[in-house]
Amino acid sequence: MEPRPDADERADPPSAGPRRRELPGVCALGRFGLRLNASLGALALFFLQALWRMFHWRQLPEILQQIYFIGAKSASIVALVGFFTGMVLGLQLVYVMNKFGAVGFLGTAVALALIRELGPVLTAIMITARAGSAMAAEIGIQRISEQIDALQTMRIDPLGFLVSPRLAAGLVSFPILTAIFDLIGILGGYVSGVILLGANAGSYLYRIDASVDWADVRGGFLKALVFAAIVITISCFQGFFTHRRTDSHGSKSVSLSTTSAVVLSCVWILIADYVVTSFLL
Amino acid sequence: MEREPLIEFRDVVKRFGERTILDGVSFRIYEGEVTTIIGLSGTGKSVTLKHIIGLLRPDGGEIHYRGTPLGRMNRAQWDAYIGRVSYMFQNNALFDAMTVFENVALPLRRTTRLSRREIESRVMSRIEQTELTEVAHKYPSEISGGMQKRTALARALVTDPQIVLFDEPTTGQDPIRKNAILQMIAEYKQKVGFTAVLISHEIPDVFFISNRVLVLWDKRIVFEGTPEEMASFDHPFREEILRSLESLQEGITGVYSARHFKMRYQTEFGRHGSEETYALLVFSFDNFDEIDRDVGPRAAQETLRALGTYIGKHFGAVGGFTTRQTIREFVTLLPFSDLEEARRILERFAADFQGEGLPQLIAEFRREVPPERCFDFAISVGMAQGKPLIELESVIEFARFDKKPIAAFSCDLRR
Missing domain, CATH: 3.30.70.270 (Reverse transcriptase/Diguanylate cyclase domain)
Structure with missing residues (x-):
């Protein structure tokens, strides 16, 4: 039979200081907080550096090219989504307002909902899906094929060459696309509410004119600008640092970066929407 | 009197996570010479080259340029240094959304104030030298691997750099073009007097344009000397050289x-x-x-x-x-x-x-x-x-x- 160790032998060796009791939940929360802090800091620096490099005459051709890609090529899909969003709004609101005898306010409800909220948010989400994912994938591939390293060796600033033109193009395109979304959406509300369900056309247009202030339009544009900064920064950041992913390598990392770019952009659009709205109201 | 080295590695250590790639690497590169780094695959030759251009930073030791440590250069010094260096990547690193012409023209367009005509003239001259005239308007994906290599070579030389780092410039080339590339490097060196650092497996072809050879083996430089001095180099790597000669x-x-x-x-x-x-x-x-x-x-x-x-x-x-x-x-x-x-x-x-x-x-x-x-x-x-x-x-x-x-x-x- 093995000899049993006495009590002293079984005791833990004395530590240098007082023993710390680890709480797994608190540690995990702390780690998450630190990671989030570091990520947000890196994103903010990435955005500021790209913003700073935007103002250079050499960037103009590339900015115009990116406006074509992000703005012009997204216009049709934004218009389509805007039209059907307006139609659905018109449809739902006519039924709801009929119950309260307030169909006359249809124009107000459709226009304000679109200009203040739905226009900027849905436009940003549509551009994320169409252009944000493409940006993350393109820059990610450039990273893993050493094209970004090649830029560095040629004394070409990768951030200025790849990110700044996209950021500038985003800041120009998002408000314009949001305006298109709003206008087409109001038209969609007119089609469903007035033409299909018989609401009064004059009342619809008058209420829009009477209830929409410049402050509403300005707020919508402000949101569009904030969302542009968020979508472009997150998408480019995900692609730019594809090689630093620890969960995958090569083409798989590009795929995951693209997914992360879309998911994170959408989440941060909604979070930012709440924050900006709370300041505007 | 001892010559002053242009670039000097002093006990450079590089680790990727737990893996040590370079462990106390020291060597010198002299101005106006072609220095070739040879070694087995995966021994850190490209990693060594990337330290010179600043794509990687050492975890230990120092790299000096004309006696100044790269890590302690201010912005102006660094810009001046990096402006003299050009790098040809092993996998070419061409921009797949740009044509051959645009790829070669890119460094001139973005870093110089040359006129459009001057850029076009310089780019076409390099494209002709590298026998790419026929494919100048094509995208990298539309041309062969050898042509892509030559596009990368043309891009590396278009800015007339003083130091050129070639990471396997002749890999994938047929024997005629391989010799043409090596000859081009030799001629260009004679004409412009640049300093070249080559990584190559083309032994001994590359020796004929090399002034000095460095052998990287087991994370360290085990030989530094002229190609002729390599004859008396007693090391297991020598057997590898012999085998490669036989394959020639x-x-x-x-x-x-x-x-x-x-x-x-x-x-x-x-x-x-x-x-x-x-x-x-x-x-x-x-x-x-x-x-x-x-x-x-x-x-x-x-x-x-x-x-x-x-x-x-x-x-x-x-x-x-x-x-x-x-x-x-x-x-x-x-x-x-x-x-x-x-x-x-x-x-x-x-x-x-x-x-x-x-x-x-x-x-x-x-x-x-x-x-x-x-x-x-x-x-x-x-x-x-x-x-x-x-x-x-x-x-x-x-x-x-x-x-x-x-x-x-x-x-x-x-x-």
């Missing part, structure tokens, strides 16, 4: 080029004592001039090629190596053999040659010559014994004095 022996003809022959000779005898001996055979195609003059150079060359193939393969099988010494001569070297052994091998060769080599030669000859025309020819062999201490040329000259015919063909025999 052309599969079809079995004959080395003169350069490869000399390099093989240096590699074989560099580390062995000066008492080692070798036997040297000089094969001569005696009626070459008559055939060349009366039948034409094609017939003469084809016949000679067939002879070279036979000699190269026969003696290659017993450890010898052969080169074409002059227009009508082949030289075969049998390492670590004496004359007696060489004579026995030669007797076997003569018997085999009479039996199957000569009929092959005649068939080759008749393919080029109309049946009504007739010429005699003979093959002679001279033999000598040499030592590494004696000049190879002297041994060849000595063998020429002792020439005896081993095979002959006459028209009478044919008829």
Whole structure:
């Protein structure tokens, strides 16, 4: 039979200081907080550096090219989504307002909902899906094929060459696309509410004119600008640092970066929407 | 007085996670020289090169440029330094959304204030030099791997850099273009006087343009010197070099080029004592001039090629190596053999040659010559014994004095 160790032998060796009791939940929360802090800091620096490099005459051709890609090529899909969003709004609101005898306010409800909220948010989400994912994938591939390293060796600033033109193009395109979304959406509300369900056309247009202030339009544009900064920064950041992913390598990392770019952009659009709205109201 | 190095690595250490790639690497690169880094795959050659251009930073040690540590340069110093350096990537790193022309023009467009016409002229000049004119408007995905390599080379040289880092510039090229690229680097170096650092597996081709060679082995530099000094380099990596030299022996003809022959000779005898001996055979195609003059150079060359193939393969099988010494001569070297052994091998060769080599030669000859025309020819062999201490040329000259015919063909025999 093995000899049993006495009590002293079984005791833990004395530590240098007082023993710390680890709480797994608190540690995990702390780690998450630190990671989030570091990520947000890196994103903010990435955005500021790209913003700073935007103002250079050499960037103009590339900015115009990116406006074509992000703005012009997204216009049709934004218009389509805007039209059907307006139609659905018109449809739902006519039924709801009929119950309260307030169909006359249809124009107000459709226009304000679109200009203040739905226009900027849905436009940003549509551009994320169409252009944000493409940006993350393109820059990610450039990273893993050493094209970004090649830029560095040629004394070409990768951030200025790849990110700044996209950021500038985003800041120009998002408000314009949001305006298109709003206008087409109001038209969609007119089609469903007035033409299909018989609401009064004059009342619809008058209420829009009477209830929409410049402050509403300005707020919508402000949101569009904030969302542009968020979508472009997150998408480019995900692609730019594809090689630093620890969960995958090569083409798989590009795929995951693209997914992360879309998911994170959408989440941060909604979070930012709440924050900006709370300041505007 | 000791020369001041242009770039100097001092005990550079690089780790990726737990893995140490470079462990105390120290070497010097001198201005105006071509320095070649060789080593087995995955030993950190590209990692070393990336430290010079600043794509990687060392975890330990320092890299100096003209005595100034790269890590302690201010922004202006760094910009000035990096403006002088160009890097050709191993996998080319071309922009796939840009054409060949746009790829080459990119550094000029983004970093200079040159006019559009000037940029176009410089870019087209480089494109012509690298034989890419036909594909200038194509995208990298539409051209071959060799063309992509040359596009990367053109891009690396378009800014007229003072230091160029080439990461395997000739990999994937056919032998003609491989030589053209190495020649281009050599010519460009002569013309502009730049400093080049090459990573290459093309041993020994690359040695002919290299002033110095660095051997990276087991995370350290184990040899630093001239290609000639490599002959006395006693290290396991030397076996790798020897194997690569053997692979250079052309599969079809079995004959080395003169350069490869000399390099093989240096590699074989560099580390062995000066008492080692070798036997040297000089094969001569005696009626070459008559055939060349009366039948034409094609017939003469084809016949000679067939002879070279036979000699190269026969003696290659017993450890010898052969080169074409002059227009009508082949030289075969049998390492670590004496004359007696060489004579026995030669007797076997003569018997085999009479039996199957000569009929092959005649068939080759008749393919080029109309049946009504007739010429005699003979093959002679001279033999000598040499030592590494004696000049190879002297041994060849000595063998020429002792020439005896081993095979002959006459028209009478044919008829």
